[in-house]
Amino acid sequence: MSAVSGAAAGGAPLLAVAGLAKVYPTGKKALGGVDVVIDRPQLVAVIGSSGAGKSTFIRCINRLVEPTAGSVRLNGEEIVALDRKGLRAARRRIGMIFQEYNLVERLSVMQNVLSGRLGYTGLLASLRYRFPPEDIQAAFALLDRVGLDGYHNQRADALSGGQRQRVGIARALMQRPELLLLDEPTASLDPKTSRQIMRLVRELVAERQTPAIINIHDVALARAHADRIIGMKDGLIVFDAEASALTDAALTRIYGEEDWSTPQDEDDEAPAAPTVATAQVDALS
Numbered sequence: 573m574s575a576v577s578g579a580a581a582g583g584a585p586l587l588a589v590a591g592l593a594k595v596y597p598t599g600k601k602a603l604g605g606v607d608v609v610i611d612r613p614q615l616v617a618v619i620g621s622s623g624a625g626k627s628t629f630i631r632c633i634n635r636l637v638e639p640t641a642g643s644v645r646l647n648g649e650e651i652v653a654l655d656r657k658g659l660r661a662a663r664r665r666i667g668m669i670f671q672e673y674n675l676v677e678r679l680s681v682m683q684n685v686l687s688g689r690l691g692y693t694g695l696l697a698s699l700r701y702r703f704p705p706e707d708i709q710a711a712f713a714l715l716d717r718v719g720l721d722g723y724h725n726q727r728a729d730a731l732s733g734g735q736r737q738r739v740g741i742a743r744a745l746m747q748r749p750e751l752l753l754l755d756e757p758t759a760s761l762d763p764k765t766s767r768q769i770m771r772l773v774r775e776l777v778a779e780r781q782t783p784a785i786i787n788i789h790d791v792a793l794a795r796a797h798a799d800r801i802i803g804m805k806d807g808l809i810v811f812d813a814e815a816s817a818l819t820d821a822a823l824t825r826i827y828g829e830e831d832w833s834t835p836q837d838e839d840d841e842a843p844a845a846p847t848v849a850t851a852q853v854d855a856l857s
């Protein structure tokens with residue numbers, strides 16, 4: 573099924589999450605019953621303080637974290653009820669992009685991208701990285717699209733963080749997913765690279781008509797690039813609207829009291845004092 577067929581045909585929404593809850597074995601209630609419907613291809617940013625439950629929410633959608641209760645329907649199919657085999661098949665329909673890229677370091681860029689097709693080819697062919705010509709063509713086209721034309725033979729461990737994340741995005745798109753989940757994809761990147769990656773994700777959501785949910789700490793980036801923002805607090809959704817509706821009052825609801833209108837304190841922006849270790853390195857250089 574294509575990413576748009578469900579909603580476009582007037583059928584089930586692309587994604588319908590209802591009453592999603594998670595209590596970790598420690599007793600920590602990380603999600604307290606979350607409802608989200610995505611009925612068109614859009615970039616949805618999930619923001620909130622550390623520990624608000626953003627990562628748990630994203631990971632419960634593809635059951636990297638097992639929900640304690642609730643329902644996740646992808647184009648009408650209940651993900652929570654699936655057995656192991658069904659879940660494996662469903663996960664092929666959901667691309668995941670991680671903060672730490674999760675590439676196979678010793679493999680080439682091309683092999684990493686093609687690994688997005690693992691599970692579609694026979695086991696032996698997969699193990700030998702033998703893929704049909706159309707997959708290889710698609711991988712080259714994706715590498716070109718994410719700005720890595722000519723990098724196919726490079727080893728993953730020779731890439732910068734931004735380049736690795738581009739490989740992660742290309743690998744996820746090789747699955748031709750119906751939904752993209754991005755768990756803090758810019759957290760390890762510098763501000764400029766973060767913006768470039770967010771811009772790329774936004775463009776890809778539109779081009780491929782695939783909705784994406786992104787867990788992100790940077791409110792300015794979320795505002796600039798997301799169509800819709802979900803604000804979480806203590807495992808609950810306290811804000812869910814288009815990005816332009818994210819007012820200071822909404823930020824206070826999500827993060828607590830703060831004067832959002834004044835620039836950051838100078839102290840906040842001052843470079844950190846050198847640690848003993850960096851001071852020693854400085855002294856040696």
Ligand SMILES: Nc1ncnc2c1ncn2[C@@H]1O[C@H](COP(=O)(O)OP(=O)(O)OP(=O)(O)O)[C@@H](O)[C@H]1O
Nearest residue numbers: 596598600602620621622623624625626627628629
């Ligand atoms: N495996 C786990 N076992 C027990 N508690 C957990 C586990 N993972 C997360 N938690 C707790 O669940 C709550 C929500 O965590 P989660 O990682 O989803 O928050 P988050 O909003 O993504 O935070 P951050 O922005 O810091 O990544 C936190 O209190 C966290 O300590």
